[in-house]
Amino acid sequence: MSTVPVRLNVNGVKHTLEVEPRLLLVHALRDKLALTGTHVGCDTSNCGACTVHLNGEAVKSCTMLAVQADGEEVTTIEGLGTEDDLHPVQEAFWNNHGLQCGYCTPGMIMAGAALLAENPDPSETEVRHALEGNLCRCTGYHNIVKSILDAAGRSSSEVSA
Amino acid sequence: MSVAEQPSGNVGKVMRRKEDPPLITGKGRYVDDITLPGMLWASFVRSPEAHATITSIDTSAAAAREGITAVFTGADMTDVPAPLPMAWAPPGVQVNNPEHWALAKDAVKHVGDPVAVVIGEDRYAVQDAVEDVFVDYEPLPVVVDPEQAIAGEPFVHDSLGTNRVHEWSLAGGDVEAGFAEADVVVERRVVNHRIAGAPIECRGVIAEYRPGQLTLYSATQVPHFVRLFMALLLGIGEDRVRVIAPDVGGGFGQKLQVYGEELVACWASRRLGVPVKWTETRSENMSVAHQGRDQISRVRMGAKRDGTITAFHVKILADFGAYNMILTPLIPSLGAFVMGGCYKIPNVQTDIVGVFTNKCPTDAIRGAGRPEATQMIEVTLDQVAHELDMDPVEIRRRNFIPAEDFPAATATGVVYDSGNYDGTLDKLLEHVDVPAFRAEQEKLRSEGVYRGLGFCTWTEICGLAPSRVTGPAGVGVQAGLWESAMIRVHNTGAVTVYTGTSPHGQGLDTAFAQIVADKLGVDPAVVEVVHGDTAIGPEGRNTYGSRSLATGGEAVCKATDKVVEKVKQIVAAELEAAPEDIEVAGGKFSVKGSPDKGMALADVAGVAYIGAVPEGMEPGLEETNFYDPENFVFPFGAHACIVDVDAETGKVKVLRYVAVDDCGNPVNPLLIDGQIHGGVVHGIGQALYERVHYDADGQLVTGTFVDYALATAAELPNFETDRTITPSPVNSMGVKGVGEAGTIAASAAVTNAVIDALRPLGVDYINMPLTPMRVWEAINEGSAAS
Ligand code: FES
Ligand code: FES
Secondary structure, three states, X not given: OOOEEEEEEEOOEEEEEEEOOOOEHHHHHHHHOOOOOOOOOOOOOOOOOOEEEEOOEEEEOOOOEHHHHOOOEEEOXXXXXXXXXXXXXXXXXXXXXXXXXXXXXXXXXXXXXXXXXXXXXXXXXXXXXXXOOOOOOOOOOHHHHHHHHHHOOOOHHHOOO | OXXXXXXXXXXXXXXXXXXXXXXXXXXXXXXXXXXXXXXXXXXXXXOOOXXXXXXXXXXXXXXXXXXXXXXXXXXXXOOOOOOOOOOEXXXXXXXXXXXXXXXXXXXXXXXXXXXXXXXXXXXXXXXXXXXXXXXXXXXXXXXXXXXXXXXXXXXXXXXXXXXXXXEEEEEXXXXXXXXXXXXXXXXXXXXXXXXXXXXOOOOEEEEEEEOOEEEEEEOOOOHHHHHHHHHXXXXXXXXXXXXXXXXXOOOOOOOOOXXXXXXXXXXXXXXXXXXXXXXXXXXXXXXXXXXXXXXXXXXXXXXXXXXXXXXXXXXXXXXEEOXXXXXXXXXXXXXXXXXXXXXXXXXXXXXXXXXXXXXXOEOOOOOOOHHHHHHHHHHHHHHHHHHOOOOHHHHHHXXXXXXXXXXXXXXXXXXXXXXXXXXXXXHHHHHOOHHHHHHHHHHHHHOOOEEEEEEEEEEOOEOOOOHHHHOOOOOOEOOOOOEEEEEEEOOOOOEEXXXXXXXXXXXXXXXXXXXXXXXXXXXXXXXXXXXXXXXXXXXXXXXXXXXXXXXXXXXXXXXXXXXXXXXXXHHHHHHOOOHHHEEEEOOEEEEXXXXXXXXXXXXXXXXXXXXXXXXXXXXXOEEEEEEOOOOOEOOEEEEEEEEEEOOOOXXXXXXXXXXXXXXXXXXXXHHHHHHHHHHHHHHHHHHHOOOOXXXXXXXXXXXXXXXXXXXOHHHOOOXXXXXXXXXXXXXXXXXXXXXXXXXXXHHHXXXXXXXHHHHHHOOOOOOOOOOHHHHHHHHHHOOOOO
């Protein structure tokens, strides 16, 4: 199948890729750039495991073609923070047991980080609604919500244990 | 020993997880993240028919496509002589077990049954080529409804001449005599509908065959079982097969399986001489990865006027779908072992009939048999209470096995290890003010708001082991269910724990490190826990049935104790003291009473590896234990759920969920609460949202996450959790399992709450799933009683 060039700025690094026009952004990230932190959990845009930031906004990278992101800035979980310099949402997930198997986690963290960028002091209800497009089978969401509120600086005592 | 008596240790403390740093930074390694040199991709051609004869398969167009290496059908796999395994052979029970091939040979039995596999160079190319494999199907009559299937034709497997899989009973006492004594007998038809495991990571494999050596990466809970069966089915020495479960994105029982796709990938890699990768799509996962529950039961409970239960008789029709998977027919029996719940019932009987239908096979899904049993017990008990005009709390108290009776033998001879059911219920009632709730409920009803409170007081059987019960001579699982651990203290005093369990989100790396750190006087940070690789560490029995702590953790304890014994001897020799006078304190092994004189583990390891050990002792510092417990463990708890039901729309909203659990001594409370939260949502999900639905033609209606409704954060409340601690006498730590607890309890608590809310609207009973439509219909019919 014929390919087209696509320029992506991912986590601050510029790439030019030759891709099939139908290649999904998530597969460009995973298969072409070996950024495997962005996961795939469904084929119907329901699970949010593939959530990344496109120019700072949370998007599901399985709902976009790589070519649609041509020239844009993409941030993946790998670009959010590192082991030695965790993003507050990453740190909060660790401190609050916001993950179990970890599969939904990159998407949850990216969704949470995007929410806090837009609304630094969300209520519990706002957090829950912001996560409507992200599925987790392990945690029952309790500690995910708690983590995001914690990252927002809301004392976790405001959330029942 | 209770946790309160262990103030200084790591065990019992909240500790954030060792597992997390890679997972929160996108550096996890799940199967689909792995790429091997020269790797090809696989995609399966699957049946669109629920039941059909395959008359022809034309693979030529697919094979001719660019980038396609090969297309294989069942006819190509002639060097795999045996079908996929079913590992349950209960003594004295006949189980009809039709052949189940990794690629269908002549016929397909459910939608999604694999017919061929396409192998090629890229993820998308193989999916395209699947569309170019032309299969002619001659449709056969379809049976979807288990009650119709058990009645006769059409048969899923004609050669059997029946759809019946097996019959199995477990009885204690005499239920008919018990019913004769009863003042009231309540009978219900309890439908426990089919649900999916739905881990967010679908299944996936990479098989790499190199001459004489097969490596399989699989998103599995059971790498050791997969290795055994790959070796047997492919005729390769078990020693030459290595199965690796890397990071696994949730299992929930769905990944407790030996799947045909694993076999096909291994076989194709051997055939083609290159690694073969398959990543399941969600639609495939929804149609072919094994599902759970799907039981229709006739449930009878008899009680005296004072609420004392005299008899409980359950007749289960269990829908197994099209084939027996590895443990399919065993699953309802797991419920039978605790069919009396936490009550002293003198006469209990469970009769199980398994039946084939043209649907995806069922097998273990979180709770496996026990959520079904709990639903039957707890919902029926509330029905009896209502019949007797008794309070649901009161009828539970009246029938609890008293704390002083433990260990307690039930009517069927199962011995519960420990329990204090009044204790958990008391604690629950500290959180839920029932009189205040009733007053509020009354008031709200007058305002047209229908609020309900439901309870579930439950126990379950887990910690799967002991082999003498679960094994071939007992229940009939063709494997001992012990567990293993190996502890290696390195030269530097760092510690590696090799466990035979295979965690996939439970946090065992952290829990096991806490346990070992206390015994060896080191920081948990220097204890590495390794699992999920059959080439490393001892043979294992893996993770399912809430067994990993009670069996695997105890094996870790015992292996560590052996290390400690050796350490004490070395230290005693070095310090010229008696081994029995050496203790671990303040990070050192020292002589009792002189804590400043001692040796850190690193110093002891130095001695052990330099070989300066006492006369007759082996050098090195590494020990292994295989642990087979004497009994199962029986966690228990008391849960309450408060819901509002919108009488106009039938919509149920969970307002509060309170879970008081007792899983013995806690190792890490953070992990326990996490397991409860997730488990409860699995149960709430089944009660309110989730349902695998097939139409009458056997077409799967819920084939994606659009149609199969997993709960989201927006629908759920925060959970209130608390615990009591009743140690298990079965193991040295006094621990029990907690992985399935929430799921086992929650659906009954929710159902009872919804019924409680609906009573003023004339609804006395309703079966799950309590979707708006179902509830609305019940309200409009006045009653959905069967
Ligand atoms: S993979 Fe993108 S929403 Fe599920
Ligand atoms: S942590 Fe496993 S799916 Fe969310």
